[in-house]
Amino acid sequence: MPNAVKKCEHYEKFKVYRDKILALHNDSLEKTIAIALSLCLLCAVLVSFAAVALKPLQIGNKELDMKKNILDVAGLLDADTDINQAFDERIEAKLVDIETGDYVENMDVAAYDQRKAAKDPAQRLAIPAEKDIASIRVKAKIAKVYLVKKGDAIQSIILPVHGYGLWSTMYGFLSLAADGQTVQSINFYDQAETPGLGGEVVNPNWRALWNGKKVYSESGEPVLGLIKGVVDSNKPGSEYQVDGLAGATLTSNGVTNLIRYWMSNEGFAPYLNKVRAGENQS
Incomplete structure (x- = not known):
């Protein structure tokens, strides 16, 4: 329960800060910096997620490309080769x-x-x-x-x-x-x-x-x-x-x-x- 209470307190503080920032004028330096940092954080999360999610595909493509090069030098690669x-x-x-x-x-x-x-x-x-x-x-x-x-x-x-x-x-x-x-x-x-x-x-x-x-x-x-x-x-x-x-x-x-x-x-x-x-x- 204590952890749940702390999480609620942190969320309430976040809401207060968010509402304060959103209430500022669009030309405000503080609002501009806050929005920019939020976008950077969001992009970092998305890039990290994509890197993790796509890693198996990247590994598979790397292995396939290596096999392709080996078959090529072996003279076993044609356009329709599986x-x-x-x-x-x-x-x-x-x-x-x-x-x-x-x-x-x-x-x-x-x-x-x-x-x-x-x-x-x-x-x-x-x-x-x-x-x-x-x-x-x-x-x-x-x-x-x-x-x-x-x-x-x-x-x-x-x-x-x-x-x-x-x-x-x-x-x-x-x-x-x-x-x-x-x-x-x-x-x-x-x-x-x-x-x-x-x-x-x-x-x-x-x-x-x-x-x-x-x-x-x-x-x-x-x-x-x-x-x-x-x-x-x-x-x-x-x-x-x-x-x-x-x-x-x-x-x-x-x-x-x-x-x-x-x-x-x-x-x-x-x-x-x-x-x-x-x-x-x-």
Whole structure:
């Protein structure tokens, strides 16, 4: 009862103050400030309510967009593709220990967010400056990879890659054939490079140039990268080269560096070695 009495007293005081404000002249400074504050409070409540109410929808749309990008780089996306169905039927997500290349089986794959993990000191690794060619400073200990499968056979391996360009950290997926060597596609789903220049990393025509390129030299070093100008397919080594982005040298360098970093022993090389050896087949 005491709480109810206090609430009634507070409400009565509020009514008195409200009536006092409403009785003031419209040009009154006090009334203007009170109305403005009331509107701000109302808007804040509405925005907060909308944020909470729409959060599940936002999460669902984010997950759907990620599946769409994965299907795109896997070559499984058409205009009439049912994204959820195609993803569930053809794509298997796995968690990989970056240092060992082994699958991690005791974690929830669906719930794991690699980008969030990279921000958590307990889930990330600091990258020594001399090895940080992708300019990312830290990386998650565990990576989420995607296997495109037909039955039990792996058709392609989709690896998350990221690195700094000119203006932004570029996040994307690199799709490799089951040999862990031959590129099928690349897709940058999050980047803020200069439109028409570095932003051409999302151009389908440029992305198509990656198909069939090789990641590793005969000695096993990651050598795939962008060059200045256009690749001459008749010259030796052209299988390791992709046309550079015209007028975007720093973005081009960034793409080269992030590919070579993530394909090195600092990235997915230990995992790909085990895939090629038949140790990571499921």
